[in-house]
Amino acid sequence: MLTGRHILLIVGGGIAAYKSLDLIRRLRERGVTVTPVLTRAGAEFVTPLSVSSLAGRKVYTDLWDLTDEAEMGHIQLSRVADLIVVAPATADLMSKMAMGRADDLAATLLLATDTPVLIAPAMNVRMWEHAATRRNLATLTADGIGVVGPNEGGMACGEYGPGRMAEPLEIVAAIEARLGSGPLTGRHVLVTSGPTHEPIDPVRYIANRSSGAQGAAIASAARAAGARVSFVTGPATVPPPTGVDVIRVETAAEMLRAVEAALPADAAVFAAAVADWHVEGAGDTKMKKRPGEVPQIRLAENPDILRRIAGLDAGRPPLVVGFAAETENVEENAAAKRLRKGCDWILANDVSADTGIMGGSENAVTLIAQDGVERWPRAGKDAVARRLVDRIAAHLATTA
Template identity: 75%
Template sequence: MLASKRILLIIGGGIAAFKALDLIRRLRERGAEVTPVLTRAGAEFVTPLSVSALAGRKVYTDLFDLTDEAEMGHIELSRSADLIVVVPATADLMAKMAGGHADDLASTLLLATDTPVLLAPAMNVRMWEHPATARNIATLKGDGIGLIGPGEGDMACGEFGPGRMSEPLEIVAAVERALVGGPLAGKRVLVTSGPTHEPIDPVRYIANRSSGAQGTAIAKALRALGAEVVFVTGPADAAPPEDVEVKRVETAQEMLAAVEAALPVDAAVFAAAVADWRVASASDSKMKKQPGEKGGLPVLEFAENPDILARVSQMNEGRPALVIGFAAETDDVIDNATAKRKRKGCDWILANDVSHATGIMGGAHNAVTLIDSEGAQSWPRMTKAEVASRLAERIAQTLG
C-alpha cells in the first residue's frame, strides 16, 4: 500500500525510540522509502548504524553538517517527503513545534516543511497530563498536525497511564490512512463494547464476564481500514483503542443514549454484552445484611433493559446501511442466533459458543459463525484480532 511513498522519519529522544527500528522495517515491507533523522537525544537510545542499516539510507543528524547542506540541505529534505513521521514525539519536540522553535535539525525540518506531519507521542503520564502539554497538543491540532496515540500502559519509569507510544503496526496503519486512505475512508462506524453494570446499590451491581477485547479489536480493525469510529464502551477490562471517538458508559440506558447520540452512521457493530435486566429501583444507600434468621434475604424486583440492537435495526429513518449484532450462546448456538437475527431485524449476527469449556468469554481467541439472510458461515478458531480484521474487511466489501 505504501509503494514508492517517501517518509521522513524523525526519531526523538525517549525509551520508545527502540520501536522506531521495528517501524522502519514495517514501513519498508510495505514499499515505503524511509529517510531517517536522528535527534541528539534519540541517539542516546538507538545508534545511527542500526537506523541506517534498517532504512538502507544515510541518517541525518546535524543541522550544520557542511556535506549534508551542500548535497541536499535541510529545506529540500523537509519538502522531499510525502509524510513526516515523528517517533517518539517527546514533550520537548512538541513544545518546540508549538512554539515555532528551530534550534536543531529536527525542529528546523518541522518548521520549514509544508508536508503533512504525523506525531506518535510518548512520555511519562504526568508529562502527558501537564497543562503545558495539553496546550501544545491543542495548538498542534489546530495547525493541522496529525497524532496517533498515546495509549495507556506500563511506563519504563514504573508508572501506569496515558503516555505510552502506539505500537509500530498501529503507526503503520495511521501512515497508510494519511497517505492512501483505505477502503472505509469517509465511512462512519459505531461499535459498542464491553459489559454494562446495572446498580443494585452504590456498591453492588449486575454484570457479566465480557472483557471488551473483541469489541476493542473490531474498532481497531475498522480504524485501520480508514473508518471514522465511534466507540461506545461499558466498564471493560480492555483499554479503548487509539485514534477513535470514545464514549464511556455504565448502564444499558446510558449506552442507548450514547448510541442514539452517535447516529447517523454508515454501519453499526453491537459487540457489547448488554445486561438484559436491571434492578427496578436501585437503592441509594448500601443494603445492609440483616443478622439472624428473621432478617431474611433481600427481594430484588427487576425491569427489562432497552434492546439497543433491536431499536437501531428497526429504525424507520436513519437506520445504518449495515447493522451487526452478536449472539453469545451456550446451547443450540446456530439455531438460537438465527432466530435472534430475525427477531431483532439486524443484517448479520456473529454467533459464538461461550460455554465455560470454550474459554472464549474473557479469552484471547474466538470462534464465530456469521449468519445473514443467506445462511450461516462458520469461521475457524482464531485470535480476536484476526476475527476483527476479517469482519472489518467484509464490512468494507459490503459498504463498497
C-alpha cells in the first residue's frame, strides 16, 4: 500500500526517538522514501548519522543552512512529501504547532505546508494530562492533524500511565490509513481477542494463557487495509491497536453481548480464547482457605460465541473465521471444529508448550476452508495478520 510514497519524518527530542529509527526501517521495507528532519533536541537522543544511514538520505537539521536552502529550501521540503509524520511529537513540538510558531526548521516546515500531518505524541504522563497539552491537542485535531497514540505503560522516568509513543508498526498502520484507501475500505470487520476471565470469587478467576497479540495484530492489519474495525477484547496483556473501536469485556457472556451489539459486519474473526466454562454461583466475597477443606467448584458451559454467530439466520457476517488452538492432531481437530461450529474458515495452530506460540511473538497456522487447506509458514504474528487480512479482502472482493 505504501510503495512509492514519500514521508517527511520529523524526529523530536525525547527518549522515544530511538523508536523512530525502527519506524524508518519499517517504512523503507514497504518501499517508502523517508526524508528525515532532526530537531536540535532530537539529536541529543539519536545521531544524524544513524538516522541518515537507515533512511538512505540526507538528514535536515538547520533552518539557516545556506546549502540546504539553495538545494531544496524549507518551503519546498515541506511540500514534496505525501505525509508529514512527527514521531516523537513532544509536548514542546505540539505547543509550537498549536501556536503556529516557526522558530526552528521543524516548526517552520509544519507551518509552511499544506501536506497532511500525523503526530505520534510521547511525553511524561503528567505532561500528557496537563491542561495545556489537552488544549493543544484539541487545537491540532480541530486543524485536521492526525494522532496515533500515545500508549499506556511504564516510562523511562519511572512513572506509569499514558504517554508512551505508539509502536512503529502502529504508526505504519496509521500512515497507511491516512494515505488513502485500502482493499477493505468501506468494510466493517469484527475481531475478538484475548482471554476471558470467569470469576470464582472477587479475586480469583478461570482463564488461559492467551496474550491477545494475534487478535490485536489482525485488528491492526484490517484497519491498515481501510476497514472500520470493532475490536472486542478480553483482559489481554498486549495493548489494543489504535484507530479501532475498542470494546473491553471480562467474561464470555459479556463478549457475546458485545459481539451481537457490533453486528452487522462484513467479516468476523474470532481470535479470542474464550473460556469454555464459568463457575456456577461465583461468590460475592473471597473464598477463605480452611485447613483440610478443599472447596467444590461447579462449572457450567459458557455460550459458544463462534457457533452462535456462524449459525445466525439473519445478520450473519458473509465471512466468519474461527481459530482452533490444538495440542494434538491439529488439522483433524480443527477441520472437525469448523464443521461443528459452522464457520467458513478456521485457522488451526499448534499451541503445545514446546512451540512457544501461546503468548509468543510468532505463529504457524493452517487455514482450513470448505474448498481446501493452506499451510502457512511460521512467521511473526503481524505477518500472519497481514496475510489473513489480504485473504479476507480477496474473498470479499470476489463474493460482493
